[in-house]
Amino acid sequence: MAEKAKILIIGAGKCGRALVELFSKIEKITIIGVVDFNQDAPGIKLAKTLNIPTAVDYREFMNKAGLNCIFNSTGKAQIEEELMLSKPAGVEVIGGCSVNLIQELIKEREKVEQQLKGLAQRRNNVVGNIDAGSTPIIPKMEPPDFNKQVKKDEDFWGKDKLIESIIQNSAVATFVINSQHKVLYWNVACEELTGTKAKDLLGTSGHWKAFYSHQRPCVADIVIDNSFVDLDKFYKVYRGSTLIPNGLHAEDWYSKLGGKDRYIVFDAAPIYDTEGKLIAAIETLQDITERKKAEDELKKAYTRLKEMQNQVIQAEKLNTIGQLASGVAHEVRNPLGIILQGVNYLENKIPAKEGDVFETLTMLKDSVKRADKIINTLLDFSRFTNLDLRPEDINSILESSLSLVRIKFESSNIDIIPEIKKDVPKVLADRNKLEQVFVNIFLNAIQAMPEGGNITIRSYGKKLEGIENGTSRREEGYFMIGEKVVVVEIEDTGVGIPEENLKKVFEPFFTTKGLTGGVGLGLSVTKNIIHMHRGIIYAESRFGHGAKVTVILKIAE
Amino acid sequence: MDRKRILVIDDEENFTKLIKWNLEKTGKYEIRVENSGLLGFSATKEFKPHLILLDILMPDMDGSEVAFQLKCDEDTKDIPIVFLTAVAKKEEVEANSGVIGGHPFIAKPVELEQLIDVIERNAY
Structure with missing residues (x-):
């Protein structure tokens, strides 16, 4: 079984509380902590009742094993920057408009739930009325009655104007395709980003045309087909979503997308009906060109700096060795000279060139030579003797x-x-x-x-x-x-x-x-x-x- | 036959003591030792050595200075000098047939046998 996604929620205000409430209900997600400097914040209170650890400083959770994703619901860009710099490798940070979008979705879901409750109440009343033999009242909007699931995908989506307006008005470029790869939504932000109009794509499978000159799958298509092979043929960077099972994250450069060279981050997630059947996929696009360029510049500058630093270190090393070598040579070779003369003296004192004493003297001489050899190697650095070319x-x-x-x-x-x-x-x-x-x-x-x-x-x-x-x-x-x-x-x-x-x-x-x-x-x-x-x-x-x-x-x- | 007079000028007292013992034991040399450049310089005229073994790095007056002064003096200018050095490498000295800047060199640490060989080749 796949491991649960572990998330950390920073900011426990209204938005943070909504995130805690939402994610605590999802079985595949574990909230490892909720952070807010205000320990009376609503999200902190909720976390405490749910036995979720809380803290005033996010660093307490940063290095917890298995952390996949951090939600920054504080709305503060400064915290987001801090997180990007201090987060462990591989951990995703979700903040800004993504969190706002989630919050919007939560609100909308609550509204929908309220409406459903209301509708169910009304239908019960209607059924009661039918039973009583009177004329049924047909509600203006068909309730998305999950017990009697609507068969066609289009119906499931087409009827819900609320969801449509969320998608259409989102600041994040978003499109949705159904299980037959037909475009259901192509929002305004998406039009802006890609330069391709919704009217040219809706109902077709031509969404690839917005990005590529030849037909090939987009991340949403890959999610629909659930075929995650050969991805390296399609994207420079890709990985499975750490948050959504079967979701996909990809990144790449695009030339002349909406008239500009852009670095785009794609995130696609499958959409299931209540019976678990895959009916659509939602894909969001983020243009992080400026960030990417800055990152690349930073990387280049870092590499250059590193190289220069290495060169300086090398030069320093050689310089130091040069200075050391002459000093060491003088200080070590003089005692070595004394030892060697001493050995020569003792050699003349012993009767024969054999036995323990002779052997000991030979060992002493060998050691002197070995030490001298190391000095020689050191001296190779101190002098750049002219080559005899x-x-x-x-x-x-x-x-x-x-x-x-x-x-x-x-x-x-x-x-x-x-x-x-x-x-x-x-x-x-x-x-x-x-x-x-x-x-x-x-x-x-x-x-x-x-x-x-x-x-x-x-x-x-x-x-x-x-x-x-x-x-x-x-x-x-x-x-x-x-x-x-x-x-x-x-x-x-x-x-x-x-x-x-x-x-x-x-x-x-x-x-x-x-x-x-x-x-x-x-x-x-x-x-x-x-x-x-x-x-x-x-x-x-x-x-x-x-x-x-x-x-x-x-x-x- | 008269023994050759060798003047050893080196500030390492233990080194000069052993050199003296070792060379005198051969019976071929009379050794005088001086442990400073200045004293070595003044001893030269009096001792009239056949050869001087001269250390380069010394505190008061270094070997090259001693050699220069000796070369300037009519009485001492022809006395052969062999420099002792701890800073040059054996290979460098040997590659130059034991001569650097016109002077014979011996790299420390030196074996007695090699020392005698250099003395024999250079003493007059």
Whole structure:
């Protein structure tokens, strides 16, 4: 069974009270709370009698599990804005004219109920009169007698002028279609919004023409057909209504709708008769173009800000590392120098190069070297040493880098698959630095394949044809479209890199190897070296399906 | 054969003490240690070393200043100087055949064996 929709009502005045009364009677809806700073408000009083929790501050309920929808009946736009900003993701906020409309409907229902009561009374009187043999009085308006349900949909609707005027006069663009997809209502607001007149659509199934150039279903049609498949073909954003079972919410851009480009939010709900038979669907349209544009602008601005912030953080990190490195190098290497000299001294004091003491001294020496190596990596940041650039054959650089780690590949059960093009143009490169780059990439690949696997090494020359993945530094003028470049791809069959880590792998101090692995500088040094060559490096991966690192370098001319 | 006189100028006292012990133990060198640039500079004329091991970062008078003053003095200008540095990397020093700016360099931490090798190559 579907879970009950959980709603929160904010504002417990007349309108809020009406909402509490209405929703508390609906079995599929649970009111998780009613909020008003005035604890004597009529809605609060009603809630208390119904054992519904109440509060003066809506935040008490905001993070209640399963909250689907918030009704803001305060009529205050400021609260609505607050709610939009603070609501948990996925929670709908209904306020403003939607709540007014509901309130209107409630009032009308009450009126109709009153009328029905009156009519029933009158009919009883009439029946009494017939029984008494006198002439029956025919009431002016046929009562929508739910016990003797009228067969035709049109009749059910056509007779109720009250409902018609509610729909017609609503400020929300609204239309209604019957179960045969024929338009029953197309209100004034809808005419305004779409630029399509009711007289052209009423009684036809041509409502799609108001939105599209070819025939396709609208959300109301989908609700009537109850077929919620392939919706992504039709709408950019869609979801089932959180409030109305079998209702549908969709959003999309429309060009030249009523003469303007608009972003429209559609909400459709099925309409049933008392026997539960689907007889129509009501669809409302809201033009939220301005809001959407503002949102998009905000999103863009946020992304730009985030990018800038990242760049600043990166630059800060590098700067700090640079300053730290020299200091650390001096402060750490001097004691290391003393330790190493001390070890040398003790080595001369022991009779033979064996035994516990010798072994201990060897361990001390190894530790000194390890600490020194970390300092070296740090120093790579502090100095941008001039590159020794010469025209180099990338394949020969790959070959010599490979020879440095070949034994590791073999002992890790990794097969090397070379896909090297022979006539690759030469690159302008610092051979030693590029070797360091490839060795780093190879070592990371080995760590990604603890069970063994394959590593494919490709090299080829090509002409850059367009913006490519990862070439984010293109805007800095590193490469131009049409430029000839050399590409090296190193692809492994290892565990892969989770998407959230893809951008981070080249950042300093990012490591997944824990305390035993490294300090997380290897790949960031790699990136620095490639950038010093005015080249590009990026990683692609699907977690669990290996990773590919691509290096693009300028050719030597 | 006379032992070569080596002057070690470095503000790390423990380092210079160990260097002295280690080098003297080889029997090939006579070591004098000074723990400040200023004292090292004045000791040079008197000690007349065959080579100076000179730390760069020192509080009172840093290594490059000491070297400059020595180069300006007719009596000391030909004494070979090997710089000791904790800031340069071994790889950088080695990539430049141990010479930076015309001077031989040794990156700390240094092994005795390597130290002797540099001294032998540079002492006159």
